Amino acid sequence: MPSSKAPLAIQATFDDLGTPLRDVTFVVVDLETTGGSATASEITEVGAVKVRGGEVLGEFQTLVNPGLPIPAFISVLTGITDRMVASAPRIDTVLPAFLEFAHDTVLVAHNAPFDVTFLKVNAERLGLPWPGHRVVDTAHLARQLVTRDEAPNRKLSSLAQLFGAATTPDHRALHDARATVDVLHALLGRVGNLGVHTLEELGSFTSRVSPQQRRKRFLADGLPSAPGVYVFKDSQQRPLYVGTSVDIRRRVRSYFTASEQRTRMAEMVGIAETVTPIVCATPLEAEVRELRLIAEHKPRYNRRSRFPEKSVWVKLTVEAFPRLSVVKDVRDDGAQYAGPFGSRAQATEAIAALHEVVPLRQCTARLSTRGQGKACALADIGRCGAPCTGEQSVESYGDVVARATEALAGDARAVVEALEQRMSRLADKERFEDAGHLRDRLMALVRAAARAQRIAPLAASPEVVAARRRDDGGWEVVCVRHGRLAGTTITPRGADPMPAIEALRAGAEIVPPPVAPAPAALPEETEKVLRWLEAPGVRIVHLDGEWTCPMHGAGAARDRLEPLLRSRGEVAGFGEVPGRFETRPAAAVPSAG
Structure with missing residues (x-):
């Protein structure tokens, strides 16, 4: 006689809802390449670490012969030279081996779209099927879990320092992959404390919505579904946060849902009492109004554009023997200006770049044309013509000034070429740190000069x-x-x-x-x-x-x-967004329609 008892109901555990993170095998990968475009650049090194449950299961590392010269700029960043990769295997040998190493795992990378795109493009070139790995981006996770008070940015080097990684990232693939492993484990620990324990939850992780946030949903009621600017204000009508959207009502509603992941925004919503909409005719008007409002009110929950008055300029002074100087304002004094720069440090780097190849004087005293001073050490090493002693005439020094002026306002090729040649010589001598400093100075100079020439x-x-x-x-x-x-x-x-x-x-x-x-x-x-x-x-x-x-x-x-x-995640600062300037003649008036 069959039993009349009903089957015993067993409540599923939390782990049954998905794959527990402790059981997931991750392959943390990092690539070094000859440039930033996956279609126009090649891989020069692959490094990967396989981990599960906090334990390292294996490592994969190899240099890759890219089949083309490695730019000196990249050699400075990575330390990888043409000589090092001359006898290395090509990607058609390396990629199948890596895919076998990463079989049936979850790929992890810092700024994963960069690395995964290179792998996919090369797999397609070689006719290899892409396995369709799940991907975890530690940079994306860090943006949700690490505050700016903890780290100034979400670069791998900053996160490795924050979490005390055992390996210091240095733009070598395996070292960076090892550092990313430690960052991954630290971030998984943080999401675990927030109740995320499975791979599926990790893939859809967002910050939790507090009851306080949900109670403020009424603030979006009555707002227009139109493009423009919105301003969150406190009980005293002081702006807390300024933002833009193509649909003000929909965007403001998102602050009360799980789609809003920024911790500081949850705090801001808790304080906010009203939202003021400003409907704009065009998206450009909305962006400009946002900038102006942030600059005027300096809302504490806006992170960018709050202090435009901190921008500075580089000035080539007007005197018998001009010099470069950092100033806050542009004056009608006939001087040559370059900029603006987002900070005094950026301006100082640009000045240092010009001083590398143009022997302008670096002393700050106003010099007499009679030359009654004493030569400094720069004159002794040929970095200055010593106008202070009378050894260099006003006319001769004027030629030096013309070179600097041309680099800032006209043809920059001579100065840029000289700086790149010096950087290449340093890289050839494996003085990568010195070459890296020169690279930063060069970029500060060309960004500022290009910006000045556009503006x-x-x-x-x-x-x-x-x-x-x-x-x-x-x-x-x-x-x-x-x-x-x-x-x-x-x-x-x-x-x-x-x-x-x-x-x-x-x-x-x-x-x-x-x-x-x-x-x-x-x-x-x-x-x-x-x-x-x-x-x-x-x-x-x-x-x-x-x-x-x-x-x-x-x-x-x-x-x-x-x-x-x-390509290496070095993001430019304010006003340094790359873009081409194209001279346009006055075009025909647009016709009706």
């Missing part, structure tokens, strides 16, 4: 009116005066845009001319306006002034070198 013509132009066709058929029109957004509008689909454009010009903000080469706006605002003007599809409707840029200016060097730094 100056727009800052000098009394008015630029430009238009870009919208997806709905109308036109997005902006009016820029001396680098400042003076007005913007949207023209209806099918209507003649010219009446709206003329109305915009008539009602746009009156902007007094600034002191050249500074713009009449925050440098970040002018950068945003420039990127919009340089975007595909933008037409110049009206140009009052001259918009030109040196053909062989610093922008070319910056565009060539910047991707190499980005």
